[in-house]
């Protein structure tokens with residue numbers, strides 16, 4: 001292990017609808033790999049919050065994270081977070097979710113544009129993908145301007161499915177103006193950009209976002225980056241995190257942010 005402050009700040013337990021293993025198992029894996037910190041970030045899909053009873057799931061996740069923090073004290077810093085999906089699609093739900101628990105860290109995510117299915121479920125053969133992606137970045141900008149979160153999760157999430165799973169080559173070129181606006185808004189508001197390493201173990205084969213966007217973020221003055229594997233099972237904890245840190249280092253980033261009580265503590269990468 002090259003890195004002293006190896007951490008994973010995006011992972012799902014069995015409190016997420018698509019998660020498999022309990023928080024204790026994730027922490028056990030993190031400890032065995034010598035991680036410094038682990039942040040549990042179970043799903044809260046705001047647009048389905050009331051229909052699917054997320055209030056119970058997120059509360060359970062929070063207590064499991066706090067319990068694990070007590071069990072692993074002295075071996076691993078365990079933080080309680082949440083992955084807040086599509087907050088602008090039900091702001092009342094988002095605000096209720098955030099007020100229910102005393103989180104260390106909130107990821108802001110956009111898994112679908114308003115009125116459309118999750119990018120995972122889009123019919124890529126028939127979809128007007130450019131129109132969807134323009135809307136995606138517009139809605140992302142509105143979410144960043146709202147700013148009720150700490151780090152922007154998997155900024156190029158649709159690429160995971162369109163390019164990775166469906167083999168549709170997708171350039172960033174038509175979207176640079178919007179991408180820049182999102183990155184600048186993050187910097188202006190003091191928020192972080194997440195480097196999500198899930199794409200490295202999936203068909204996409206790159207981090208989410210990847211090098212061109214990370215480079216642009218740095219050019220614009222962005223310094224705050226969080227890192228997470230987006231593990232949905234025990235075996236994926238910290239997957240790709242060392243490669244992600246190496247990429248950040250190669251692009252000139254010097255620190256990684258790990259949040260405690262919404263404060264970004266900046267740890268040296270090297």
Ligand SMILES: [Zn+2]
Pocket residue numbers: 083109111153154
């Ligand atoms: Zn997500």
Ligand SMILES: [Zn+2]
Pocket residue numbers: 010012083230
């Ligand atoms: Zn996730």
